[in-house]
Amino acid sequence: MAIKWVNDLGAPLAVTAVDIATETMSPKWNEYLAYILAVGGYVGAGMGWGGDFVKNVGIASVDWAGKKLYARMRGGVSSRSMQFRAARYPAPAPSTSYEGVKLT
Numbered sequence: 001m002a003i004k005w006v007n008d009l010g011a012p013l014a015v016t017a018v019d020i021a022t023e024t025m026s027p028k029w030n031e032y033l034a035y036i037l038a039v040g041g042y043v044g045a046g047m048g049w050g051g052d053f054v055k056n057v058g059i060a061s062v063d064w065a066g067k068k069l070y071a072r073m074r075g076g077v078s079s080r081s082m083q084f085r086a087a088r089y090p091a092p093a094p095s096t097s098y099e100g101v102k103l104t
Contacts, residue, residue, distance in 0.1 A: 004052065011056030019064055031068045038065035 003009065015037060022030040041058020044050050050057075 007052040007056055011053050012060040015057055015060040015064065031072070034061060034065040034068045037061035 018033055018037065019030065022033055037057055038061040039058075041054055041056075041061060045055035045058055
C-alpha cells in the first residue's frame with residue numbers, strides 16, 4: 001500500500017495552510033472555515049465528490065473544528081478578541097493632594 005502524495009499529504013497540508021493563513025490574516029474567518037472544511041469534507045465524501053482528497057480534508061479539519069467548537073461551547077475568549085479598556089467617562093480622573101510634588 002503506497003502513500004498517495006496528493007490525497008494523503010496534500011489534504012492535511014492544505015488544511016494547515018488555511019488555518020495558519022486565516023489565523024494571521026483574517027482571524028474572524030478562522031472559526032467559520034474550520035466548520036466549513038470539516039462538514040464540507042464529510043458531506044462531500046458522502047456524496048462522492050472529490051474522492052479521497054475531500055474525505056481527507058474533512059478528516060484533517062475535524063481536530064481544528066473540534067477545538068473551535070469546544071472553545072465556543074465553553075465560552076472561552078481568545079487573546080485576540082479580549083481587549084482591556086479602562087475608561088473613566090463620564091467621571092474625571094481623581095486628583096490627589098500630592099499630585100505634582102517632586103522629590104529631590
